Amino acid sequence: MNKQREHYRIAIDGPAASGKSTVSRQVAQQLKFVYVDSGALYRGMTWKAVREGVDVKDAAAVIDLMDRSTWDFLVEDLILKFTIDGVDPTDHLRSEPVRERVADIAVIQEVRAFMVARLQETAAFGDIVMEGRDIGSVVFPDALFKYYLDADPEERARRRHKELLATEGRGDVKEVLTSLTRRDQIDRTRKTAPLQIPLGARVINTTGLAIDQVVQRIVDEVNAHRNSSA
């Protein structure tokens, strides 16, 4: 009888606008793996707090709200989705109130413990590509494939600015750089699971690289492994 193979887990970490979302989505699509955006969970909690009028700097109130809410996860078209108390927050996750507060939510240790546990449970959905800040270091330290994507801050601000223009029709590149640098600073210096290069991760600097090149490299590495262990 065939021994059932272990599911693949691809961890893709990096700072905001390093290209990791686009790369992770495309890698997942090409390999037909489930795509998991771990930041969406932190954004979801932030959305919930804003909606309920809870101050994100009041950790006890945030934890109380988290404990009182029910999260459900499902996979749709190979993308992990979730609801909080039956409501799908997807459309609100990139809004300004959420964007400006999410780094404060992500420093709360109990929130991190809750999200890490939920993210680890998604392994049950099969082969996955998960993007975030602590995936290769905390969520799946044993992942066979770990990548750390980075790019110069100015390049990242330009990319984020372009996205904002496309989604909101406005944005100031200097403001974007300031907000991005502030968020990086919080993410890198927080006590629990700071943004860092996970042990054993392959570092890819995406400044000046086409997304396709990065995607292809990762897909090729995974396929080479699949073929060699088939």
Ligand code: DC
């Ligand atoms: O990747 P993103 O911009 O959606 O992340 C939103 C925030 O959540 C950002 O401040 C970093 C934090 N985050 C985290 O701390 N750990 C993760 N695994 C993913 C996101």
